[in-house]
Amino acid sequence: MSDPYNSSSPRSAAAAVLNDSMITTALELPGYRAVRNLGLVRGITVRSRSIVGNFLGGLQTIFGGNITIYTELCEQARDETYRDMVTHARQLGANAIIGVRYDATELMTGLTEVLCYGTAVVVEPQPR
Secondary structure (H helix, E strand, O other), rough: OOOOOOOOOOOOOHHHHHOHHEEEOOOOOEEEEEEEEEEEEEEEEEEOOOHHHHHHHHHHHHOOOOOOHHHHHHHHHHHHHHHHHHHHHHHHOOEEEEEEEEEEEEEEEEEEEEEEEEEEEEEEOOOO
């Protein structure tokens, strides 16, 4: 199966400056103005924990507190979807992403979809 996010290179030079400081959950980026809206970008993954992972996670629940095996799984899924979203934005030629959100849906017991999405934009510094 081909990967729709990683199959092409960025379309413009503006995409080269897309870095974490140009990505926000806010609807605007302070000091910049959006000059072009490139649309929705997203990253998606579906994850499950192995039988061994579920067993170890179950043991951790007996003692309470942070269930580290599940925390690590969630962090990996969020990181993967974030990176895919950024790749998608670069392919469109974006130099910023605004309105970033995460969503998760349990597809069936032990199988979860994690989605990271936002709006890809081209921004320019605001005149001072």
